[in-house]
Amino acid sequence: MAVSGWLVLLVAAGIVPVVLLDAPVVLWWWLLGVVVLIAIDLLLAASPRALRFERELPARTRLGESVTARLLITNPARRTLRGVVRDAWQPSAGALRTRHRITVPAGERRAVETQLRPFRRGERRAEHVTVRSFGPLRLAARQATVAVTGALRVLPPFASRKHLPSRLARLRELDGRTSVMIRGQGTEFDSLREYVRGDDVRSIDWRATARRTDPTGAQKLVVRTWRPERDRRVVIVVDTGRLSAARVGDEPRIDTAFESSLLLGALASHAGDRVDLVMVDRRVRGRVQGATGAELLARMVEAMTPVEPELIETDWAAVPGIVRSVTTQRALVVLLTTIDGVGSSRSLLSVLPQLTEKHLVMVASVSDPAEVEAARQRGDAREVYRAAAAERSLLDAGRVAAAINRLGGEVVLGAPSELPPAVADRYLALKAAGRL
């Protein structure tokens, strides 16, 4: 049961007759009358327990987009329901308005629409619906909370897909180049074609030229063309350990890692490579294997959606085994983790040789632009101390990067907005150089 503001006014109005009639006993009669009215109102209110609820909402949305969640309310009773409905969503579902005034005549159905704009990735849930049903006098209401669950999967935003068209254009440029531009061990022979002016004379295939007999008798030179290697393996390993929980700028490191892997996945699957994703800390939190084409991205975002950073140390010793379980061929292993200092990166450095022995390893890490900024800020003593600490952190990260380089790995560092395109660019560079 609940009461309305009208009831408070009604009780307050009792003061008037008390003063006018100058009889204290009037107050007690007045209050008794109010109680009787409340009882009548409660008896005449439609029962909120008899209502039937249904939810209509999209199964998934991207972070940053808004969706409409519909709640259908059926009133099977013989009384009209007048009241307030609250659709109870989790706070981070970003419901703009959760309370709705509603009137459902007997035997009819009405819809309540709630605008949702989730501000956190993952599964956002609605737990229950609360209905407050007022009687005809609007003084008192019957109230009931009914469990009507609903869930909306909020996928990672993939904001870095704006970088995809330019990278795909670069990828196409790699196609069909002659060997002078991109010759390397890894590039594959594509086709033979007629020599045109400007082609490198070194790419002339003399044997093919000799075999070629032109009906007109004129001898045409034939050159070989190359295309970028295809069907390579790319294994993306996302570190979901405690270091990935840190916020750089306004974004946890793990979200930047997801953005980077989505961009890389999209690019590599367009380039014809096979992409696998593993999210790991002490155990595997998510895995996408054997998906290709458009299905790959869909499965990647699905797998990423529920993953949150765990406050435990990542077990790097298990990573070579996980990579081996994904593929036994040579692959590009992209480790999306954090290079912070020698101490926290020791376990990563200790297993890196096992990976570089067989695979090409790229380590990508988010660097903090605030740190670079702080290193330049030297106005007073306090700022100089902070600059010294920032330089020390940058030096530590630099030492780890140098150590990874020495062990044969590639290092990509970047601010949260710069890391995804940087990873994609490095992938293209490796592909162009035929190192995959």
Added chain:
Amino acid sequence: MTVLTPAARTVARRTVFWVAAATFVVLIGLLMMAMAGSSAESERLAPSSAAPAGARAVTEVLRDNGIEVVEAESLAEVRDTLDGSRSGGSTLLVHDVRGILEGDRLQELAQLGDRLVLLEPDFAALDALAPALALAGSVEGPLDAECSLRAALNAGTVTGDGQGYRVIDADANATACFGSGDDIFSLVELAERDRSVTVLGATAALTNELVAAEGNAALALTLLGERPTLVWYVPGPADLPASDAPITAYLPHWVSVISIALLAVGIAAAFWRGRRLGPLVVEQLPVVVPSGEVTEGRARLYERNATRLHAIDSLRIATIERLARRCGLPRTATVDEVAAAVAAIAGRPIAHVRAALVDSVPGNDAELVRLSDELLRLEDAVERALGGPRAERGSPASGHGSPVARSSGASTSPTGKARRNARNDGSFDERHAPDERNTPDHG
């Protein structure tokens, strides 16, 4: 559809135990208060108190002997009782334990009754009722009668703990008993024309605890049982000087009703605003770890321990690395080589460059700031000598093994450099440096 809100019947069933338990506790409490209330009067010499310091034993024995004992708490009660008392007169015992009686009321008391017994009267009471006596300090130990008063003779020896009095008016018709030396007495009877005032200081003799000891009982019964009625008067709150009329007398009489009405409005409003529209929905929130906290913590550690050399060394190592790269020296170049190259490029004395890069030790924070500014200026000078900002290192695709850590740092360098240029613009002179440094919110 599962309804989460429990039905009214369920709520009633669930709360019935607690309602019953609360009622039970309240009942027990009321019962105990009622029981304790009968013996709660623990005031000294309260006539109905059975506590050791009470005087119930005396009043009960007096009643058994056919004397009507009336307990009075206000002067009005005393007057009524004395007016309607039996023939043969009555004894008025006054024990102003709370010191309530004052001037007028004491005067009025003096007119009431012809036989007055004062227990431990204070100065004001003595002044009004027995001006021939004066307080003479407290008395202890058993006392002998040593006088001709019947009550004292009956008693012989009594417990004398209590107050002592001295007769200061030699003309008064006073009989003093139970002397404890130095003209101090614990029982004095002042006889006037038609009335007598008896002052008893040895009140311990009347307590339940000691009434059976020595001759205490005889003293009490003889003193108080002389007349058929005994009025035991302990002044109460009703005897306090009447204050002015209460404030409610000036207000309309419906004000109190309105306050009740407002209370009802308040309760209704509390129910109106206090009822929640369904329970909260819980959500597990992620941990928020600010990434810069290690750096910040380290900075505060440097600052608190004033490890200036350590701090400046971090800055120097980074600067030397940048300078070496800028001058085109290999990573393996020694500090001396870097210093020599920088001195040549920037056109500065090598000792000066070496001092900034290696030698000088900052003694205080001001020197630390000066040294760090010096490092920035050195970098700036090299930058300027080599002509404009360094071109960005090639795209991240440039070869393997290139320390991209630098390249990402370099991407922010143009803005940083522009800022530094602005700082040093026109104030490259050493003399201006301190002024520049002292502005606290610089940059």
